[in-house]
Amino acid sequence: MGLTQMDVTVDELKHLVSDRVLQGETMLLNMGPQHPSTHGVLRLLLELDGEKVVNCIPDIGFLHTGIEKNMEAKNYTQAIVMTDRMDYLNTMGNVLVYVLAIEKLVDLDVPVRAQVIRVILTELQRIASHLVWLGTHALDLAAMSVFLYCFRERERILDVLEMCSGQRMMTSYFRPGGLWRDVPPEFEPAVRSILELMPGRIAQYEALLTDNPLWIDRTRKIGVISGPEALRAGLTGPSLRGSGVAWDLRKAQPYCGYEHYEFDIPVGSNGDVYDRYRCRMEEMRQSLRIVDQALRKLPSGPVQSNNRKFVPPPRSELGESMEALIHHFKLWTEGFSAPAGSVFVAVESPRGELGCFLEGDGGPKPHRVHFRTPSFANLQALPQLSRGHLVADLVGIIGSLDIVLGDVDR
Amino acid sequence: MNHVDKAVEALRTALGTAIASVDVFRGETTVELGRESLLAAVRRLHDDAELDFNFLAALTATDRWPEEPRFSVVYQLYSFKHNVFLGLRARLPGDSAEIDSLEPVFPAANWHEREVFDLFGITFRGHSDLRRILLPYDWVGHPLRKDQPQGYEEVQFTFNYDEIDRRKPYARE
Numbered sequence: 174m175g176l177t178q179m180d181v182t183v184d185e186l187k188h189l190v191s192d193r194v195l196q197g198e199t200m201l202l203n204m205g206p207q208h209p210s211t212h213g214v215l216r217l218l219l220e221l222d223g224e225k226v227v228n229c230i231p232d233i234g235f236l237h238t239g240i241e242k243n244m245e246a247k248n249y250t251q252a253i254v255m256t257d258r259m260d261y262l263n264t265m266g267n268v269l270v271y272v273l274a275i276e277k278l279v280d281l282d283v284p285v286r287a288q289v290i291r292v293i294l295t296e297l298q299r300i301a302s303h304l305v306w307l308g309t310h311a312l313d314l315a316a317m318s319v320f321l322y323c324f325r326e327r328e329r330i331l332d333v334l335e336m337c338s339g340q341r342m343m344t345s346y347f348r349p350g351g352l353w354r355d356v357p358p359e360f361e362p363a364v365r366s367i368l369e370l371m372p373g374r375i376a377q378y379e380a381l382l383t384d385n386p387l388w389i390d391r392t393r394k395i396g397v398i399s400g401p402e403a404l405r406a407g408l409t410g411p412s413l414r415g416s417g418v419a420w421d422l423r424k425a426q427p428y429c430g431y432e433h434y435e436f437d438i439p440v441g442s443n444g445d446v447y448d449r450y451r452c453r454m455e456e457m458r459q460s461l462r463i464v465d466q467a468l469r470k471l472p473s474g475p476v477q478s479n480n481r482k483f484v485p486p487p488r489s490e491l492g493e494s495m496e497a498l499i500h501h502f503k504l505w506t507e508g509f510s511a512p513a514g515s516v517f518v519a520v521e522s523p524r525g526e527l528g529c530f531l532e533g534d535g536g537p538k539p540h541r542v543h544f545r546t547p548s549f550a551n552l553q554a555l556p557q558l559s560r561g562h563l564v565a566d567l568v569g570i571i572g573s574l575d576i577v578l579g580d581v582d583r
Numbered sequence: 584m585n586h587v588d589k590a591v592e593a594l595r596t597a598l599g600t601a602i603a604s605v606d607v608f609r610g611e612t613t614v615e616l617g618r619e620s621l622l623a624a625v626r627r628l629h630d631d632a633e634l635d636f637n638f639l640a641a642l643t644a645t646d647r648w649p650e651e652p653r654f655s656v657v658y659q660l661y662s663f664k665h666n667v668f669l670g671l672r673a674r675l676p677g678d679s680a681e682i683d684s685l686e687p688v689f690p691a692a693n694w695h696e697r698e699v700f701d702l703f704g705i706t707f708r709g710h711s712d713l714r715r716i717l718l719p720y721d722w723v724g725h726p727l728r729k730d731q732p733q734g735y736e737e738v739q740f741t742f743n744y745d746e747i748d749r750r751k752p753y754a755r756e
Contacts, residue, residue: 189712234717241702242726246733277609404638404663407691418663425666514608517659517670519640528641530657545641545659545695553694582717 189230190220206235213578224563229556236582248508248537257343260580262305265298266522268347274518274531275349278511281483287351287476288429293467296460301330302523303453310572314391326374333363350478392447396558396570406554410525411452416444422521434463446573483509508537548580586665587612590634597627613670621673622683629688636660642695644703648729652676684710702727
């Protein structure tokens with residue numbers, strides 16, 4: 174980025190900074206786009222008075238890949254692989270919301286076993302995502318060892334995702350009408366061992382941080398936002414619940430049978446970085462509770478809908494049934510068509526409300542897909558949260574919002 | 584009467600003919616209304632303590648070019664108290680793609696409207712900071728419009744050279 178661009182930017186942003194910049198009293202400073210604590214490519218233009226943040230202007234889009242446009246050129250099934258690449262720490266959740274939107278649009282049923290496996294995997298993914306958040310957040314605030322422990326346990330979860338889908342991260346495991354295939358026999362023991370391991374490990378992380386005076390100094394009363402303000406700012410997920418608003422889409426608008434599981438919504442009270450931290454830690458325990466209940470009641474049965482207009486027939490039927498062959502051919506060449514109309518589905522991602530607006534036009538390709546991503550909406554509150562804090566605290570505030578830049582820019 | 588019906592009824596009495604249609608699809612209610620009455624409708628839904636739609640869950644646009652009016656701006660409002668979603672839709676013609684900004688009611692609309700402005704070229708009147716957000720500031724064109732090519736270069740023949748040349752997104756100074 175050359176000087177010329179900087180000149181243009183200052184001119185363009187005149188209405189966003191205070192007059193003191195023009196007097197030379199405050200300083201404009203670029204943070205990012207390749208700063209390690211921004212967790213990706215986020216550029217913040219800071220107006221600083223000494224070390225105090227007067228204004229913070231986020232500049233995003235460095236990771237924009239035009240996913241929404243590209244999905245319009247693919248059929249409904251092909252477009253699934255693009256959703257993985259938005260929020261790369263929550264691939265299961267992204268695919269889930271897209272697949273739920275398709276299922277709502279074409280009115281497709283999902284067998285119970287597939288729904289329970291979906292719940293297990295998205296909850297495991299939530300824990301994995303929170304582990305990355307915890308590790309990097311602590312690393313930003315200079316606690317190195319937490320990062321190593323978190324990534325050690327995350328690997329166990331990614332192993333489970335790999336044994337189901339063949340991929341550690343870009344899973345594309347959920348399909349309209351169910352799953353790509355059933356889970357392997359070693360799935361249950363592997364999940365069970367994670368369930369046994371994790372409570373002790375979460376207690377270890379908490380032992381390192383929760384009562385640590387250094388950690389408390391860096392996080393308490395930093396980036397405070399009240400409940401009503403957080404709502405106005407559009408925050409969702411743990412960032413909202415840290416301010417005491419108990420809103421979780423898994424409870425409010427249950428999907429995939431979440432109404433059958435028993436779990437609590439952890440909420441904070443002060444709305445600062447520390448409370449958001451406590452919320453996410455407790456959420457990991459609640460996710461373990463859900464996985465445990467789901468694993469106990471995991472029924473046997475098919476993992477794909479029997480509706481052959483949308484779900485390809487099993488390989489074994491192709492040699493015997495002409496209809497199966499026709500369906501196979503239609504689904505893998507043209508794809509299925511969805512009616513003209515639009516639906517909006519929202520799920521609770523580890524970061525907040527992940528919404529999918531899907532509009533069909535009667536053909537096999539989506540006419541418009543829009544993802545209302547939680548990172549995008551939450552990042553919007555950053556200027557409000559960081560005003561008046563030190564630059565060093567800004568790092569903690571960014572971490573406490575838990576943004577993923579792939580999710581922000583899409 | 585459930586809460587969504589109540590909200591639709593309240594909008595009908597308040598706005599009358601400005602409501603073009605009420606569409607129920609897969610259990611979702613979407614109210615289509617004229618763009619001039621959008622802000623009034625949202626204010627009513629937000630401020631009325633009984634309706635209490637206090638959260639903007641999503642805001643986006645669609646394009647059905649070459650039909651006119653080509654753009655729709657789509658809003659999803661949510662009520663925490665009543666736990667329901669309500670969709671709003673306003674159609675805009677291609678030659679005057681403008682609509683009121685929701686920022687006075689929902690400050691969180693700021694970035695969502697910038698995104699729609701960036702990718703569709705729809706102007707939001709009264710927006711405090713309407714700049715491109717995802718694309719570089721010197722980008723030419725609005726990629727989510729249906730008349731923007733998917734990234735490939737269209738083959739120009741003698742018979743359609745000028746026609747394609749006219750809308751070809753060159754990098755301009």
